[in-house]
Amino acid sequence: xxxxxxxxxxxxxxxxxxxxxxxxxxxxxxxxxxxxxxxxxxxxxxxxxxxxxxxxxxxxxxxxxxxxxxxxxxxxxxxxxxxxxxxxxxxxxxxxxxxxxxxxxxxxxxxxxxxxxxxxxxxxxxxxxxxxxxxxxxxxxxxxxxxxxxxxxxxxxxxxxxxxxxxxxxxxxxxxxxxxxxxxxxxxxxxxxxxxxxxxxxxxxxxxxxxxxxxxxxxxxxxxxxxxxxxxxxxxxxxxxxxxxxxxxxxxxxxxxxxxxxxxxxxxxxxxxxxxxxxxxxxxxxxxxxxxxxxxxxxxxxxxxxxxxxxxxxxxxxxxxxxxxxxxxxxxxxxxxxxxxxxxxxxxxxxxxxxxxxxxxxxxxxxxxxxxxxxxxxxxxxxxxxxxx
Numbered sequence: 001x002x003x004x005x006x007x008x009x010x011x012x013x014x015x016x017x018x019x020x021x022x023x024x025x026x027x028x029x030x031x032x033x034x035x036x037x038x039x040x041x042x043x044x045x046x047x048x049x050x051x052x053x054x055x056x057x058x059x060x061x062x063x064x065x066x067x068x069x070x071x072x073x074x075x076x077x078x079x080x081x082x083x084x085x086x087x088x089x090x091x092x093x094x095x096x097x098x099x100x101x102x103x104x105x106x107x108x109x110x111x112x113x114x115x116x117x118x119x120x121x122x123x124x125x126x127x128x129x130x131x132x133x134x135x136x137x138x139x140x141x142x143x144x145x146x147x148x149x150x151x152x153x154x155x156x157x158x159x160x161x162x163x164x165x166x167x168x169x170x171x172x173x174x175x176x177x178x179x180x181x182x183x184x185x186x187x188x189x190x191x192x193x194x195x196x197x198x199x200x201x202x203x204x205x206x207x208x209x210x211x212x213x214x215x216x217x218x219x220x221x222x223x224x225x226x227x228x229x230x231x232x233x234x235x236x237x238x239x240x241x242x243x244x245x246x247x248x249x250x251x252x253x254x255x256x257x258x259x260x261x262x263x264x265x266x267x268x269x270x271x272x273x274x275x276x277x278x279x280x281x282x283x284x285x286x287x288x289x290x291x292x293x294x295x296x297x298x299x300x301x302x303x304x305x306x307x308x309x310x311x312x313x314x315x316x317x318x319x320x321x322x323x324x325x326x327x328x329x330x331x332x333x334x335x336x337x338x339x340x341x342x343x344x345x346x347x348x349x350x351x352x353x354x355x356x357x358x359x360x361x362x363x364x365x366x367x368x369x370x371x372x373x374x375x376x377x378x379x380x381x382x383x384x385x386x387x388x389x
Contacts, residue, residue: 007083007125008032009277010114012069015039015058017228018089018132018220021270023062029274033062036069036078036089069111075118084277085129087112087204088338090197093234094136095371097193098323099378108196109203113221116207128214128283130276135203135221135262135290135328136194142331143183146174152186161320165386166255168326178260180295181332183219183286191323205286213281216276221290221330225266225350225356231364233371238263238351239296241304242358243366244312251314252372253297260294260327265353272341279339291343303348307355318384321375 005111009026011019014035023033035058058064067074067088069210079085090108091097097104112131135141140153153170170176189195201217208215222236224290233240244251272289276282295303299314305311345353373383 004027006174007082008034008081009086010034010036010082011062011086011088012078012111013089013132014062014086015055016062016088017266018223018269018273020054020058021227021266022086022088022273023058025270025274026277027061029355030122034078034082034273035062035064036074037064038068038089039066068107068285070107070114070119072114072118073209075115076122079126080123081125083125083127085115085126086273086277087115087129087200087368090132090200092193093232094191094193094323095375095380096234096323097191097196098380101192104192104196105116108193109199112177112200112203114179116203116211119211119213120207126211126213128216128277129204130210130216130218131201131204133217133219133286134194134197134295135181135243135288136191136325136329137187137189137201137219138328139188139194140168140188140325141183141328142179143176144179145170145176150179151176151185152188154188155190156326158322158365158382162382162385163351164256166259166320166326178327178329180292180329181288182331183288183334190322201286204249205284208285216282216284216327217286218276219287219330220269220343221262221264221328223266224263225354227266230358230361231367233367237300240368241301242308242355243363244368245304245308245310246358247366248312248370249366251301251312252257252319253264253314253316253326254316254319254321255297257298257301257316257376258296259324260329261353262272262290262293262328262330262345263295263300263350264290264348268343268345272335272343274337275339275341285338287332287335287339287365288330288332289335290332291347292330293347294329295296295347303351304355307351308359320382320384322380322382
């Protein structure tokens with residue numbers, strides 16, 4: 001087997017940020033595509049599905065089923081004539097996952113289990129499953145000790161965060177330095193979302209081969225770009241900050257602003273995912289999909305100010321969310337060596353493209369304060385005592 005193109009490609013969550021662009025890419029490559037998406041209001045807004053312009057556009061390149069991965073009947077309909085599955089459907093948001101635990105586990109883990117269970121019980125033509133995993137499964141990721149050893153630190157202690165010590169520490173070690181995290185690093189997620197992504201990946205990578213199906217896991221880093229939700233306050237600091245800038249409202253920066261993420265542009269993510277659908281050498285592999293370049297939140301803010309040609313007050317609050325990690329930076333050697341893939345869009349270039357798109361979009365409701373209030377009420381968002389003084 002390997003990279004068959006004799007059937008349709010099913011994209012679960014295919015009306016979302018990544019999936020809708022992947023559908024167009026695969027259609028341009030000559031593939032027939034079917035999309036299964038629940039059209040969650042948190043992601044797509046409260047507009048009825050039949051009135052969504054984006055959904056009408058998606059229907060020009062794919063057969064669209066509005067339904068859920070937690071429904072046997074919806075999955076049966078979606079799986080007809082399918083030879084490859086790209087499983088993107090998931091509830092997203094590190095913070096929200098910490099207090100909507102049943103929802104995240106039911107959709108992310110339960111939906112993945114239902115797909116696999118259906119494939120074990122009923123005839124199908126599926127030859128490959130590409131599952132969207134996440135950098136969140138690494139927890140704090142990889143660090144180097146002063147004597148050159150690679151270590152994987154535990155989650156940051158709340159007692160340290162409360163006094164404004166946001167750095168990562170390793171018991172028994174001196175100073176440690178963040179390094180790119182490779183696919184063979186220790187997996188120890190620090191949030192419910194991360195746990196569910198690890199379980200999605202583990203289910204697919206373990207069960208699929210027993211069914212004669214090739215599994216591929218893509219551990220996405222922080223994906224951004226035109227088309228991402230501007231109304232979901234639980235994911236995407238570029239969207240959250242952009243809305244605040246356009247409204248002329250203050251930006252709240254958690255911790256000390258020096259926490260960093262590996263931002264990877266949507267076009268690069270779509271290209272990597274399309275390649276994973278058909279590349280023969282991807283079978284059975286796990287890949288980081290990122291830029292390999294860390295960018296701090298303070299650098300994100302400055303890049304957005306430059307892109308919009310406008311500034312608002314940016315306050316470093318000392319607030320911290322339980323479950324957040326300090327840094328992440330992907331080691332991208334494996335995907336480069338196996339699939340000859342490398343991210344091409346720099347963060348500065350990507351932010352400029354993103355801002356140009358945002359300026360042509362309506363300014364939506366700012367739901368940030370509501371989401372922060374929810375987290376504060378549940379004791380998941382706190383302020384360091386150093387900041388309170």
